[in-house]
Amino acid sequence: MTINHKYDIKLKVADSSAVHLLMRTVHLNLGTRLVENDECPHSRDTYKTNRKRHQTSTSHLQRRIHFIMSSIAVPKDRLRTEKANPRGIPEAKFIENVKDLLPGAVTDADVELLLNELQVRLQQYRLMEQSKTETLANLRVKIPDITKTLEMCQFLKTQEEPIEANYELNDTLYSRAEIQPTKTVYLWLGANTMLEYPIDEAIELLDKRLKLANENKKITLDDLEYLRSNITTIEVNTARVYNWDVQRKRDLKKSGAVAA
Numbered sequence: 001m002t003i004n005h006k007y008d009i010k011l012k013v014a015d016s017s018a019v020h021l022l023m024r025t026v027h028l029n030l031g032t033r034l035v036e037n038d039e040c041p042h043s044r045d046t047y048k049t050n051r052k053r054h055q056t057s058t059s060h061l062q063r064r065i066h067f068i069m070s071s072i073a074v075p076k077d078r079l080r081t082e083k084a085n086p087r088g089i090p091e092a093k094f095i096e097n098v099k100d101l102l103p104g105a106v107t108d109a110d111v112e113l114l115l116n117e118l119q120v121r122l123q124q125y126r127l128m129e130q131s132k133t134e135t136l137a138n139l140r141v142k143i144p145d146i147t148k149t150l151e152m153c154q155f156l157k158t159q160e161e162p163i164e165a166n167y168e169l170n171d172t173l174y175s176r177a178e179i180q181p182t183k184t185v186y187l188w189l190g191a192n193t194m195l196e197y198p199i200d201e202a203i204e205l206l207d208k209r210l211k212l213a214n215e216n217k218k219i220t221l222d223d224l225e226y227l228r229s230n231i232t233t234i235e236v237n238t239a240r241v242y243n244w245d246v247q248r249k250r251d252l253k254k255s256g257a258v259a260a
Contacts, residue, residue, distance in 0.1 A: 079121050079237075085226050087219070089128065092121065092230040095237045098244040111245045115238065122234045129227045132220050139217045146213060150206040153185055157199045 078101050083091040095101060102110050159181055166174045185202050186194045197205065 079117055079234075085223065087223060089223065089226060089230075092125070092233040092237075094233050095240055098241050106248065111241065111248075114241055118234055118238045118241065122231065122238070125227055125231045125234060129224065129231065132224050132227065136217065136220045136224065139213055139220065143210065143213050143217065146206055146210045149187070150203065150210060153199055153203050153206060156182060156185065157203070 079093050080090045081093045085091070098114075099106075101114060156179075159179075161181065163179050164176055165179055167177050169175050182199070184196050184198055186196050187202055187205070188194050
């Protein structure tokens with residue numbers, strides 16, 4: 001499909017990204033022409049007229065582009081179902097009959113395209129799995145730290161007498177300190193920031209963070225199990241398509257030999 005404009009801007013429209021590129025190009029080209037006219041002393045009197053024409057022509061072209069965008073057919077994803085988990089991760093479709101996903105006259109290119117789609121989907125699932133695995137590792141470090149901090153705040157809240165404790169100055173280097181009864185504590189918030197809290201507020205904050213971290217851990221584990229199941233489905237689909245293609249080629253060779 002080709003768009004012709006009176007400024008001789010032509011572009012083959014294959015997808016929406018090409019359309020957006022065309023719109024940006026038209027605005028830049030037309031805007032440049034207006035600036036050039038404005039810089040010319042003999043054309044300054046007609047600047048408003050040119051600008052009005054620019055707005056009119058651009059608006060007309062935008063309407064044509066939006067019409068074309070609405071008429072462009074978006075290919076349907078043949079490897080996904082309408083189901084997804086609560087986080088929106090789509091469920092992989094199990095291919096029961098490979099022939100149902102291919103056109104009537106199957107060619108090697110059709111099979112190769114389907115195998116490439118399966119590989120792309122497999123990589124998408126593996127990237128999500130990697131991200132979830134990193135999140136789980138961070139939570140497994142974060143949860144014990146929050147738990148220890150919460151327990152210490154609860155301990156300090158009950159103390160009415162000074163206590164002596166060892167504290168870490170550096171790796172393998174400790175010193176003794178006397179901790180006076182206190183009603184406030186300092187919590188690290190991240191980004192080299194520490195904030196003072198009353199002990200009750202600190203306990204409440206840490207308790208909420210601990211519950212949220214445990215909930216996120218449970219959700220992450222569920223997502224990982226779901227992703228691994230989908231990865232297995234895609235791998236099985238890939239094997240089924242490959243084996244089906246091998247059998248198809250064998251049948252074609254047999255039919256060719258019989259015809260000969």
